[in-house]
Amino acid sequence: QDVAFTFNLLKKYPSLDSSGIWSKVSGLQSVEASGTNKVIFKFSKPNVPQFFYIAMQPIVPEHIWKDIKDPATYTNPNPVGTGAFLFKSYNPSNGDEVVVKNPDYWMKGRPYINELVIKSMLTNQSAFLELLKGNAQWGEFYAPDPQQTWVAKDPEYNKIWWPAEGANALFFNTQVYPFNNATFRKAISIAINKRDLEEKAYFGAGGYNVNPTGIIPSQQKEWLDPTLTALASSLNTYNPQEAQKMLESIGFVKNSAGQLVG
Numbered sequence: 001q002d003v004a005f006t007f008n009l010l011k012k013y014p015s016l017d018s019s020g021i022w023s024k025v026s027g028l029q030s031v032e033a034s035g036t037n038k039v040i041f042k043f044s045k046p047n048v049p050q051f052f053y054i055a056m057q058p059i060v061p062e063h064i065w066k067d068i069k070d071p072a073t074y075t076n077p078n079p080v081g082t083g084a085f086l087f088k089s090y091n092p093s094n095g096d097e098v099v100v101k102n103p104d105y106w107m108k109g110r111p112y113i114n115e116l117v118i119k120s121m122l123t124n125q126s127a128f129l130e131l132l133k134g135n136a137q138w139g140e141f142y143a144p145d146p147q148q149t150w151v152a153k154d155p156e157y158n159k160i161w162w163p164a165e166g167a168n169a170l171f172f173n174t175q176v177y178p179f180n181n182a183t184f185r186k187a188i189s190i191a192i193n194k195r196d197l198e199e200k201a202y203f204g205a206g207g208y209n210v211n212p213t214g215i216i217p218s219q220q221k222e223w224l225d226p227t228l229t230a231l232a233s234s235l236n237t238y239n240p241q242e243a244q245k246m247l248e249s250i251g252f253v254k255n256s257a258g259q260l261v262g
Contacts, residue, residue: 004033005062019053095120191243
């Protein structure tokens with residue numbers, strides 16, 4: 001009930017809907033509670049990317065928010081949450097925040113840690129220095145060549161974890177020419193040396209198993225149509241000569257300056 005209430009509150013007060021869940025292009029038509037543990041979202045058209053924003057939406061309790069006259073300007077003094085930690089203190093002078101274990105956390109026996117001190121760092125370099133000095137035990141940030149600059153310093157204790165949780169992608173506006181031409185898009189794909197990009201940006205630590213569908217490696221077996229495997233592999237290669245041929249086949253040629261024009 002609270003979940004359905006929250007999403008319908010966003011619909012009623014569009015200024016709260018910062019992710020555009022109810023925007024004209026989303027296709028969302030209704031959100032209704034079903035029984036005690038289900039919420040039904042009805043769409044006028046498929047919209048898989050919208051799930052990200054739906055899943056990220058904080059839920060508010062109906063019994064509190066239903067009587068608030070203007071939710072858009074309401075400052076909630078006692079927010080209700082389901083996270084593993086509770087706020088304890090914040091030091092504005094150095095940006096340190098302290099959180100403690102939530103005794104009512106919904107996963108029994110978790111979290112394992114009683115207290116966390118979360119440091120606010122100005123740069124990736126300063127955060128990395130805190131780790132190297134032993135002043136911090138964990139960080140989430142960009143570190144150049146982590147195998148050499150971090151792991152090699154103390155292999156027994158210095159570890160990295162690189163979960164594949166997303167992808168870097170080149171998006172085209174397929175509503176306009178020439179991006180609406182599939183041959184053009186395929187040519188651009190094989191004209192980009194993706195392995196070289198991965199080596200230069202992530203020093204080989206990120207792994208190399210890109211897929212033009214955008215499906216991350218650990219989910220390809222379950223979600224990728226096996227009849228598309230060969231096509232996906234061909235579009236993953238680096239072949240600028242073939243790309244030039246494909247572009248020529250749809251009328252693109254190089255001028256005297258060597259620029260590709262259509």
